[in-house]
Structure formats: C-alpha cells, structure tokens
Amino acid sequence: MRIRGTKKAQQASPGASGTDHDPLPFEERYHHALENEQLQNNLLVFQRSWKDSRAGAFAAYAENPAQATVPDTELPAENLPRANGTPEFEAMRNRLAAIKDEVIEHLPSYIERFQAEAEKRGVHVYRATDAEAANRYVVELCRAHGIGHVVKSKTMVSEETELNGALEANGIEAVETDLGEWIQQLSHERPSHMVMPAIHKSRQQVGDLFTQVLGRPVSREDIGEQVGVARQELRRAFLEAGLGVSGANLLIAESGTVVFIENEGNARLVTSLPRVHVVFAGIEKLVPDYSTAMLQLRLLARSATGQQITSYTTFLSGPPEVEKEMHIVLLDNGRMQMRDTPLIRDALRCIRCAACADVCPPYAVVGGHVFGHIYSGAIGLVNTAFHHGLDAAAGPQGLCVSCNACATVCPVGIPLPQQILQVRSMVIEEKGAPAPMKIAMELWANARLAGAAMRAAAVASAPLRDGQFTRVRRVRADLVPVVRRLTSWRTLPAVPTRPARDRLRARSPYAGPQLESAARGLRVAYFIQCITDRLFPRMAVSVVRVLEACGVEVVVPEEQHCCGLPALDAGMLAPARKMAKQTIETLENLKVDYIVTGGASCAIAILHDYERLFEDEPLWQVRAQALSERVLDFTTFMDSVAQLRPDALSVTNSPFAPVTYHNFCQSANVLGLQDAPRRLITEVLGLELREMEESSVCCGFGGSTSITRPEVAKHILARKLENVRKTGAHTVVTDNPGCIMHLRGGIDSQKLPVRVLHIAELLAAHLGIRERGEVL
C-alpha cells in the first residue's frame, strides 16, 4: 500500500526506537529522549490530565446510582499495596486480584477449559510456546490462503512477538489500524505507551508525519483533520486485507469468549471485514466467567483512559458467519516461567491498563521507548525479563525511583516496585554490579569500615566545606565529566567531622521544656539512619531532643549502622542481607517500647522489604517480623503515640512560615502518611501550610537512581522545585533524609530562597524558640 512509511520518515524521528527489527541500543535511546523537550512536555501534560480523569471516573462510579455492590472477597489476595482511590476502587481491585490469583494458580485447567469451549464453537486454537511459533502460525496461515495484506487492531502481544516484522520478512504487508498504532507504524517506532501508543507526540509532529508520508499537506494544528485523514486512508486498508489480527483484553473460560475493548471501532472492523481472523492473546488474559469480565471492564476503562466504559466492548464466541474462519493464538513466551517465580507471579494479574506508566515520574522524563522495552511503564520493567530476556530488561532497571506510585493505582494490586527490585537483583546476579557500586556497597556493608571511610571523607573534603555544603568547584572538580554529571545541578552536602552518634553519645541530660505527651515514660531506641548519622547530625539531635521533650527515655544503640536499603535498592542482595541482619541483631533484643527512626525510608525497608529480602531464610523472616512490630517512623510516633496537644509547639511569628510539605513518596504510597505530618504542621506547630501541587510525587532522589541516572533525578527534581516555588513558602518540610539531601542540593544550586527541614528539625526549632526565644 502507498501509505506505508518511507526511509525519510524514519530519519525524521531521531528519538525513535528504530524499527521492529532494529531498536537503538538503550544508552542511545536514553540520551535521545533526554534531549527531547517536546516529549517531556507532552508526557507531563498527559500525566497530569490522566490523573484527573481517573480520579473523576472512579468518583463518578461511587456516585452512580446503578453502581453494583462489590461483594466482599472471601479470599483477598495477600499483601496488596496501599490503594490510591475510592473505597469502590479498592474493593473492586481486591476482588479482581483475588480472582486472577485463583486463575493463575489453576492456569493450565483454565486454558484447557477455554480451549475446549472455543473449539466447540468452531475456533482453531493454537498454543504458542514462544514468539517465533506465534508469528510462524500467522505467516503459514497467510501462505495457505494466499493472503498478502493484513490489518491489525491494537494487540500488545503482537508487539511482544514482533509480528509485523515477521510478516514483512515474508512479503506480507501489515497495517495497524488503531490511530495511535498507525502513527507509530508510519514513524517506524514502537508504541511508547500500551494504551496511547503515540502519546509522546504533539499534533504538530503528527501533522508533519502525515504530510511527509502521504505526500500532501495535512494540518499541523487541526486534530480533527488529522483524524479524518486516518479514517480515509485506513478504510482502504480494511477493504484490501484478507486477514485481520486483533488482540484480546479478556478470555472468558466458561464460554471460550474473546473480549476486546476499543474506542475507535477499528477492532470491530478488523474482526469483521477480512474473512480470516486471528486473535493474539497472552495466557494471562483468562478469567473464569462473565461476572469477572464485567468487574475487569469496570476497572480497566477507568484505569486506562478515565472512561466509565469504552465506546465498544465486543464479546466474540467463535466465527459469527459460516464463511468466516477464526483462530486464537494463546501465547506463553515466558508467562509460565513468571508463574513459577514466586516474587514475580503476581505480575500475571496485569490487565494492560498502563496506569503504572501514567503516574511514573521517570516515565514522564524519558517516555516508553526508554522506560521499558516493548512493554513500557513499571510492568515493562518486570515482564520484559521474561518475554525478552535479561539483556533487554537490563537497561531501564536503574530508571525506577521506587516511589511506589504505580502500585497504588494498579487495578490488580501488583507489587510492582518490589518486583522491579527483584528483576534489578536478577540483572546484577547475572551480569554483576558496576565495579564502583560493588566496591562501595561491600565497603558500606561493613559497619566499621563504613564509619572509618566517612570520617576519612570528612577530613578529605574539609577544604571544600561551605556550611552545609561541599563545593567541588573550588578545586575545579566539576571539570571532570563524571563529577559534573552528578553535581552540576545539585550541591553535595558537607561531610561533618563528628557524626551524629558521637554528638548523641556526648549529649547532656535534657533540660528543656517538657511537653504534655502521651509518650511520657516510654523507652525508645533511636535508629539514626545512615545519611542522618553521617551527613545531617543536626537532624539526629533534633529527633532526640523532641523525643526527650515528650518525656521519652531515648537510647541510641552503639552498634547500629545501615538498614541495608542502599544495597537493596541497587539490586545487590548479599550486602543488603548482611546489613539487614546486622540491624536486626542490633535492635531486636533491646528492652524498649519502640524503635523510632527519622528516616522514613528505613522504617519502610524494615516494615515492608525485609520479608522479601529473607524470602529464602524463614528464621530471619520471623526475626524481621518481630522487629517490625516495634518500628515506627518519627512522624507516626509523634502523631499517634506522643499525641501532642494543639499549639503545643506553636510560636508567634515563626521564622519558618509559611511552610509547604513534600510528602515523601514512599511515606504517602506505602505508609499512607498524609494527614499525620499535616496535623503536626498545622495543629501542633500552628503553622500556615501552603500545599504544593503533586506533593506526594517523588523529588527525584530515588536512592540509587540519583547516582546511576542523575539526568532523570535532575528532571524530576526540577518538577518538584517548580511546584515548591509556586507556593511561595519559605520552608519545605519533609520526613526523609534522602529527599532532604536532594532538595537542599537542588535549592542551593538554583539559589532559591527556601530552606529544607526534616519535620523533627522544625519541631526542635520551635521547641528552641519556646525555650529561649531563639532558633536552635
């Protein structure tokens, strides 16, 4: 056909991932994407509008008088992530997750049932073990029927198998008929998003593409005209094709029914006009019955596009007319292996809504051609390893910032951040860690060596120290590319000569004002957290001071070091386990009521990650579980244990007001800490809180991401600082030392008149003002 893309079109899109057969190497794609400001603008606008649409769609469902009541799930899936959304969203999610788990458990029998029912209705069912077998089936079918033209409606599974390439290699022309997919095909790009394949492109880019490919002028501004062009061109393709390939959103086992949803109507045409129809579907698409299908439809449309339902939902149970021939290719391609991998198995619940991409901060920076392989978004960082191998999965691993936003919107509750860390560790195990990272983590895992190294760093960096910061420009270290890459946009913190532990050991008995607190008389062990200990000792002193003002007896265990999170986050499980065990041993036998840390991320590691870390060591799992019962982050302790009275720490004319709150992403997404810190700020401290937009969106620190992918960290930080700036607040308050290091570095680098404080520092500062009328 005349409308196929040309070589010229391919050259016109340098950010593209190449053709089906020839994607650019990951690092090249990464750097192209970073240079593509248009892409970043498009994706940020998209993510912001999607968020509102989704929220609106679930809110509308909550108010819908015809809303079905979701029955309580008898077998709720275990350990589902915290849900972001209405109670209806959470109830439907829990139910669908539980049903899908049951299907995955008995997958072979569900496949048998589906196949038998479909065959009974006259469908040819082919079970393909891998991509090649699936593609070969279609090629042979075309040969047998003498078919040279194929039309396709959207099927990610055919992207997974790279069917178009296989057809073209055999002289068969395939035309994508979904508008977004067609735009991508003409651009020689893969879809950059599972639901909106061309979401990274602007109307101007689409207009230019159409003009170039069609050889006649098409408007750069009028989307209606562009859509009209597609309608006209694609009608011809439908009429020419001898075979249609569609996907499936669901396979209903009880009736052998294929369900597909769409808005355009092209899938209805693809499955109607050509005489032969082939469905491409992954075996994870099975559901038991119609009632589950309806539940999934409710979740899918709202999660994918923010619609109540899509324009067309088709239930196809066999060839609808006698002359029609229908085939279903059921693809394994690594899915059974996922099923056999305990920590990955839940990923088979995926219903391909792409919500995980729509809330992902790094996705907004680099887009789906980089954040993922063929499947993009968080799920792409997981399933790529099984469908396309560890090589394909390796590149994007470091992009995830572990903010957990994806897990909260996933309509089947897949623990995506944990699975990404799992794949990250599989990549490290297979390929080894980069040498500097390996050396750093092995050194860090040894508490004594780590302490000595940080003291040495303090001495070595002393000439560069400038208050809280280390200024590498003083020795022109910024001329070294690797240093520039890491520090040109954020100033590094100073390394103090006396770590927090030394200061706390030498502290005098607390003599400040005593607060009326429900924690009076409790004994608490303080887990300092490594960044706090080595870089921000004032934060540690503040935590202890506030706890003591609450009448708490604070002990600071001498042997404590690091919870292991930095190594876990880097995918290096051996040093992570070593540090986690050391932490458990140090803390588990203390005679205390609580173990409190000002590092919210450490609390989360102990509470949520240790269980997985010790998956194969049940005794340590039990010890971690016992420990976690006494571990609290500082904010939760202050809000729910200390329970200070309103205005307990308010001061007139606070030098910090007005403040804004950066809701550390994991605190919000994993612990659900949203109201507690705000209560401390507005009620206990009596401060004016100016909410920033996207307060719980990651600041870009992202643990190892800020070191391995500093460009991504820089872009996400810019988004955060823009939101901070718009509030006009004088102080950013948060509860995680990593965020504080990142925000302080960025704010210093941009010379913004804003200070960043840990919430403990703010409480301690007000305590100081109350005590002596001065700032601590």
Added chain:
Amino acid sequence: MAGRRGDKTEKSELLGLFERYAIAAGAQVTFARDTGAAATLIAGMASGQVKCRVEVRELYPELYSALLAAGLAVTVSEDTGVLDASRSQIAAALAGGVGIVAGKAGVAETGSVLLADDSLAARLLSMLADICVVILPETSIVRDLDAVGELIAELDRQGHRYLSMVTGPSRTADIERVLTIGVQGPRVLHIVVLQDKG
C-alpha cells in the same frame, strides 16, 4: 398493587439513568411514543434513504412500514449479501448514511446498548454508517453490567457469536489526548427508546 408501583418507580429510575449516562457518553437519546413517532424522527435525519437490519423489519414491522410511508427508500442490510457479493462490495453498499439497528438491551449503569451482530452485514451497518440509529424497547433496559453480562452469557448459549456493547459514537483521543468523534465508526449514535404501551 404495591409491588407493581415499585416496578414502575424502578423502571423510570433505570430509564433516567440510562438516558443520563448515554448522553454523557456522547449518544443522542430520544423517547418515541410509538413506531410512527420513531419513523418521523428518522426521516428527519435521513436524506431520502436509510439502511436497516432485517431484524428491524422483523421485530418492528410497523416501524418498517412507517419508514416507507414517510417516503424513505429502505435498504435491508442483509439483502446486500446475496448474489455472491464480495465482502468489500457489501461494505461499499452499507457505508455512509443512516443505518438502523435493533438493540438487544440497554445498560443503565453505562448508557450502553447491546447489539447482536452475527452477520457481516449487521456489523458493517452499525460500523460504517455515518449515523447509527438503535431502536431500543424501554423494557429491555437493565440496571448494570452484571445484568447485561448474564444476558450476554444467555445469548451466547442461544448461539449468538458477535455481541457488542456500544457506548456513544466512535471516538479517539490518540493525538494529545484530545477527544475526536467518529474516527473509524459512526459520528452519531442515536438511541430511539420505544416507550412501553403497557
């Protein structure tokens, strides 16, 4: 008696919800007292000719006669499939204009109509027409997706193979997430709800 009144309230609630959500999805909804009113409405949209499914003629003979009486040339979609017409010839015969189909059910929860499109002509009529008119008896409106799911399962057991829930006109938001109506299928979905005389 009380029970019957309850049914009536329930029915009018469902009708109200159906109308509300169908309109929200971009469909047009008209309530017709009888088939004569429906025919007048359709004649107003069409320029002299319409296409309809054989089902319409069978289920609503009065409507069919009323369309003819209104001076419309009526093509029955299934008739285009005879005499060895190729699939693309059928498509050419059915593309554009006003296409009338019979809805199996309406769904109050979503404002959707359920079509049983078991022949090529049936599917092409509802896909290739510029204006798709769905005749829907008000008694066929069910409350929610679960109820229509049960109906679909039953229709499957009866041998129906191609069942589509249609909610509003064809649309896309693939370019910049800007909503555009009528990308591949009909630009207008007009649901004519036939009121129950009983």
